[in-house]
Amino acid sequence: MREAKKAQVISFDLMIAIIVFMVIATLFFVFFSSRMKxxxxxxxxxxxxxxxxxxxxxxxxxxxxxxxxxxxxxxxxxxxxxxxxxxxxxxxxxxxxxxxxxxxxxxxxxxxxxxxxxxxxxxxxxxxxxxxxxxxxxxxxxxxxxxxxxxxxxxxxxxxx
Known part of the structure; x- marks a missing residue:
């Protein structure tokens, strides 16, 4: 059972990191695309x-x-x-x-x-x-x-x- 919890923690951390990265990337592109328009x-x-x-x-x-x-x-x-x-x-x-x-x-x-x-x-x-x-x-x-x-x-x- 312990190993299942470790895997869940790692996948949850990975999911949070991906979400944070996507939010930052989206903000970056929105900011620069508005300046290009x-x-x-x-x-x-x-x-x-x-x-x-x-x-x-x-x-x-x-x-x-x-x-x-x-x-x-x-x-x-x-x-x-x-x-x-x-x-x-x-x-x-x-x-x-x-x-x-x-x-x-x-x-x-x-x-x-x-x-x-x-x-x-x-x-x-x-x-x-x-x-x-x-x-x-x-x-x-x-x-x-x-x-x-x-x-x-x-x-x-x-x-x-």
Whole structure:
């Protein structure tokens, strides 16, 4: 009879351990699955607000290396500096860190008619360069009847200007 009681104790302990393990595993999966269900719209809304707060600042104290709007005025030199680096993967990573975002981004300008405006600067050999946005290379629209991409440096010949 004694051996029957030992077997019952061992099987009861094993059953309790399995139940505790299953409860912990269930809680773990519930916690992480709820965090993974964050909708893309919510995430984009959050990151766009975060981006706005870092790009446009109200005082020089809150500027980051990637801020280029101070008191509602674009610092064109700072904008050109970022545009020159937009095709470098390390610079884009640094900008993402400054902006506090995880996803790809593209910041570009349009006029009152919805036309995309280039960021224009002179390259080292005094060649005018046109960049239509700061960020990941992706199609953003047309300029002079040509498709343009964010983060790509164009010459006037390529744009037909």
């Amino acid at each position: 964050e909708s893309p719209e919510v995430m984009l809304d959050y990151e766009s607000k975060s981006l706005r707060n870092v790009v446009a600042v109200s005082s020089e104290d809150t500027m980051t290396p990637s801020s280029f709007v101070l008191r509602n005025r674009v610092d064109y030199e700072k904008l050109v500096e970022l545009a020159k680096k937009t095709d470098q993967a390390s610079a884009l990573r640094d900008m993402k860190n400054d902006f506090g975002i995880r996803n790809d981004f593209c910041i570009y300008f349009v006029d009152e008619n919805g036309e995309i405006l280039p960021i224009v600067y002179l390259d080292n050999d005094d060649t005018p360069r046109y960049v239509f946005g700061i960020g990941k290379k992706l199609k953003i629209g047309e300029f002079n009847n040509r498709n343009v991409e964010c983060g790509v440096k164009y010459t006037s010949t390529e744009l037909g200007i």
